[in-house]
Amino acid sequence: MAFIDLIKKEVHCKIVYYGPGRSGKTTNLLTIYSAMDTAVRGKMLTIETKGDRTLFFDFLPLNLGKIRGFNIRIQLYTVPGQVMYAATRRLVLKGADGVVFVADPLVIRREKNIESFACLKRNLNFYNLQLEETPIILQYNKQDLLSSPTPTLTIAQMEEDLNQHLKLKSFAAVSTKGIGVFESLKEISKQTVRHVATRHLLTDHF
Amino acid sequence: MSDFVLTASALNAAQDKIFSTLIHAGVRTAMLIDCSGNILVYCGQSTQNMDTISLAALAAANFGATTQIAQLIGEDDFSLLFHKGKKENIHICRVGEELILVTIFGQKVSLGMVRRRVAELSESIKNIFDR
Numbered sequence: 001m002a003f004i005d006l007i008k009k010e011v012h013c014k015i016v017y018y019g020p021g022r023s024g025k026t027t028n029l030l031t032i033y034s035a036m037d038t039a040v041r042g043k044m045l046t047i048e049t050k051g052d053r054t055l056f057f058d059f060l061p062l063n064l065g066k067i068r069g070f071n072i073r074i075q076l077y078t079v080p081g082q083v084m085y086a087a088t089r090r091l092v093l094k095g096a097d098g099v100v101f102v103a104d105p106l107v108i109r110r111e112k113n114i115e116s117f118a119c120l121k122r123n124l125n126f127y128n129l130q131l132e133e134t135p136i137i138l139q140y141n142k143q144d145l146l147s148s149p150t151p152t153l154t155i156a157q158m159e160e161d162l163n164q165h166l167k168l169k170s171f172a173a174v175s176t177k178g179i180g181v182f183e184s185l186k187e188i189s190k191q192t193v194r195h196v197a198t199r200h201l202l203t204d205h206f
Numbered sequence: 207m208s209d210f211v212l213t214a215s216a217l218n219a220a221q222d223k224i225f226s227t228l229i230h231a232g233v234r235t236a237m238l239i240d241c242s243g244n245i246l247v248y249c250g251q252s253t254q255n256m257d258t259i260s261l262a263a264l265a266a267a268n269f270g271a272t273t274q275i276a277q278l279i280g281e282d283d284f285s286l287l288f289h290k291g292k293k294e295n296i297h298i299c300r301v302g303e304e305l306i307l308v309t310i311f312g313q314k315v316s317l318g319m320v321r322r323r324v325a326e327l328s329e330s331i332k333n334i335f336d337r
């Protein structure tokens with residue numbers, strides 16, 4: 001649910017990083033946080049964690065400049081990936097305007113990716129949102145593991161698992177090194193803002 | 207869930223109501239936020255020392271989390287939350303389906319007064335945004 005402030009001329013959108021546990025959602029936000037200028041980003045908020053897991057959510061507000069005189073403010077959230085945190089995951093997704101699905105290429109995580117994507121669909125449906133109508137991109141993270149001895153999935157295999165029908169835009173990434181992180185952010189921001197703008201910028205509100 | 211468009215007339219009307227009902231009664235700060243944690247209306251003391259963006263995101267999340275707790279014990283939700291501090295207190299109350307009113311007040315203001323005024327104010331705010 002985007003929030004449009006006609007007085008301050010601001011559009012606020014919520015983008016959620018979704019995906020299985022340990023896929024690198026928080027690392028995406030941390031990379032963005034450390035690379036962005038303080039004038040552009042707000043304070044990153046991480047709610048109490050157990051080890052390196054996200055227990056509730058991480059939150060990072062960004063200011064992405066102006067479109068048609070409106071300041072575009074984006075709020076990035078991550079969900080807890082672990083299956084047991086189903087309730088909080090659904091809660092964080094509430095009001096989401098765009099989603100980055102972060103997939104893990106480890107062979108042993110293949111089912112987790114598929115399960116998490118199916119869970120995303122169910123949770124969007126819970127809020128009367130459709131997977132096909134919501135701005136979503138896929139990020140195939142940890143691509144540096146492909147050259148390691150650890151068994152990994154190719155991008156083609158992950159595309160077949162997750163993107164066979166939807167044909168969403170996808171990005172290869174190594175979030176720890178910042179590779180693909182900003183490409184993903186740029187694309188989802190563009191799609192999300194365009195989605196909100198199509199609903200409002202051309203109506204009588206603007 | 208549709209997008210929320212804040213117009214000048216709704217903002218002014220809500221601000222006037224919050225000022226006359228809460229700020230004039232001694233409440234330090236009152237914030238009207240949506241369930242996604244966006245700040246719609248801010249009234250009261252300067253925001254200099256307070257990270258209002260984080261506060262709004264956490265208040266919305268807090269409310270969502272306690273709604274889940276409510277459902278575990280057979281309630282639909284808890285319509286208000288109150289956290290007591292040594293100097294400051296925070297009262298969080300649902301307004302309609304999508305809005306949340308966050309009230310911050312010191313020890314000189316009574317909780318009973320805040321509860322009564324927030325209850326009155328909730329009805330006025332609902333009417334303003336339902337128009």
